[in-house]
Amino acid sequence: MGNEMLDEGVIKFQCDWHQDRAFTASRLQSLMAWRDRMYELGLIGVGEDGIGFGNISMRWNNSFQFVISGTQTGNIAHLSPEGYTLVTQFNIPENRLTCVGPAKPSSESLTHAAIYTYNTSVGGVIHVHHHQLWQQLLFSVPTTREEIPYGTPEMAQEIWRLFDYEDLMRYGILATAGHQDGVIAVGRSLEAAAQVLLHYYKAIQ
Structure with a gap:
């Protein structure tokens, strides 16, 4: 079990990680297939700075829990079940979460948590990086304000605003x-x- 601050770029959140065995591949089949597809397209990967980007998750058993790809797994072409973890609890205002599994969660986990909490009809979330796609979509689809830092409680509130308005x-x-x-x-x-x-x-x- 670990209790630590995840720090990647400007993202910091308190993570209570309970290390445990992986889910069977059959339970994660869809998640694993779509994650690897995003990797093939270069939408999930690793930057020139060596830091991985992109993450993917799915709601677990119609609850507020969700399975998400692990932190810094963007360099792996075929991510096995050992690369995923189950986020079981989270507190967005306090910027902390609890997870169970073989991997530490993506540093964007609280953003995923904000989406699953605020809109219970959402069953899957995919966060990617692609410069041309981003430029094409910026301000033509719902767009977060420039001053909002990602991976923070402020980003959670901003995404709630996008749902509402x-x-x-x-x-x-x-x-x-x-x-x-x-x-x-x-x-x-x-x-x-x-x-x-x-x-x-x-x-x-």
């Missing part, structure tokens, strides 16, 4: 003005989120 669920995708190249897709299922993302991605090819 910019019809985020209808678009199924948002751009992060203050987080260069960042794009987040949401859907009633993980496949629905992926299809929205692929629709916009294919339009720039």
Whole structure:
């Protein structure tokens, strides 16, 4: 068990990690397939600075819990079940969460938590980085304000604003003005989120 601050870039949150065995691959089949597809397209990967980018999650058993890809796994082409963890509890205002599994959670986990909490119809979330896609989407789809730092309680509140006032669920995708190249897709299922993302991605090819 670990209790530590995750610090990647400007992101810091208190993480209570209970190390445990991985889920079976059959339980994560859809999540693993879509994650690897995003890697193939370069939407999840690792930057020139060696820091991984992109993460993916799905709601777990119709609860507020969710399974998410682990921190700094962007360099792995085929992410096995050992690369995922279950976020079981979180407190957004206090910037902390609890997870159980073989991997530490993505540093963007609280953003995913904010989405699953605020809109219970969301079943999957995909966060990718792609400069051309980001430029194309910026301010043409729901977009977070530039001054909002990513991976923070402020970002959670900003995404809630997009749900309420910019019809985020209808678009199924948002751009992060203050987080260069960042794009987040949401859907009633993980496949629905992926299809929205692929629709916009294919339009720039």
